[in-house]
Amino acid sequence: MEFEIPSGEPPTDVELDRERHLRLTWPDGRISTFALESLRANCPCAQCRGLRAQGKPVYNEHSSVPLTAIHAELVGNWGITIRWSDGHDTGIHAWAVLAS
Numbered sequence: 514m515e516f517e518i519p520s521g522e523p524p525t526d527v528e529l530d531r532e533r534h535l536r537l538t539w540p541d542g543r544i545s546t547f548a549l550e551s552l553r554a555n556c557p558c559a560q561c562r563g564l565r566a567q568g569k570p571v572y573n574e575h576s577s578v579p580l581t582a583i584h585a586e587l588v589g590n591w592g593i594t595i596r597w598s599d600g601h602d603t604g605i606h607a608w609a610v611l612a613s
């Protein structure tokens with residue numbers, strides 16, 4: 514396989530507040546909270562990486578409609594994908610990255 518999946522221990526608890534944040538509890542008891550805007554802005558998919566490389570915003574930060582998370586789904590045991598209110602859903606946030 515050419516594609517390298519970063520490995521990391523999955524959280525023991527995943528809490529999505531669809532209007533505010535994603536909160537993860539790690540096996541060592543540590544809690545990480547990610548604001549939705551920052552997760553969306555750092556979306557790891559190829560499209561968003563390309564936009565960031567060109568210095569372009571990956572989503573409309575000035576929209577009159579606030580960004581929310583419609584749905585979150587675990588991807589195997591290595592990460593989580595979020596479907597955003599702007600229709601984007603291709604980014605997979607790896608536990609290894611979120612835990613660092």
Ligand SMILES: [Zn+2]
Nearest residue numbers: 556558561604
């Ligand atoms: Zn993306």
